[in-house]
Amino acid sequence: MTVHFIGAGPGAADLITLRGSRLLASCPVCLYAGSIVAPELLQHCAPGTKLIDTAPMSLDEIEAEYVAAHQAGHDVSRLHSGDLSVWSAVAEQIRRLEKHGIAYTVRPASAYRRCRASPAG
DSSP, X not given: OEEEEEEOBTSOGGGSOHHHHHHXXXXXXXXXXXXXXXXXXXXXXXXTOEEEEXXXXXXXXXXXXXXXXXXXXXXXXXXXXXXGXXXXXXXXXXXXXXXXXXXXXXXXXXXXHHHHHGGXX
């Protein structure tokens, strides 16, 4: 079982990386903050994926979801808006995962500069 932190980048569903899209499609559990993650990004998840909106949840509640998925043997996609390298909540969650010995990966989003320039060709 692995938790995959996936950067959503600028927010448009078609700007997520291919790797991020594939991870969302393959994980049976997806955690996301509904208050800041664009809903169309969840279209990358497979039908039947357990979608958990973490916006109203505490860090302890999010940790409990990770532990439950780990005990069930389910991989988790953790979709974050923006750039994971500057998102401090990721570091807090990683510390909690390490406490439980839960594996994780970090999959950054496309660089904003590239995405911003992409419509120009």
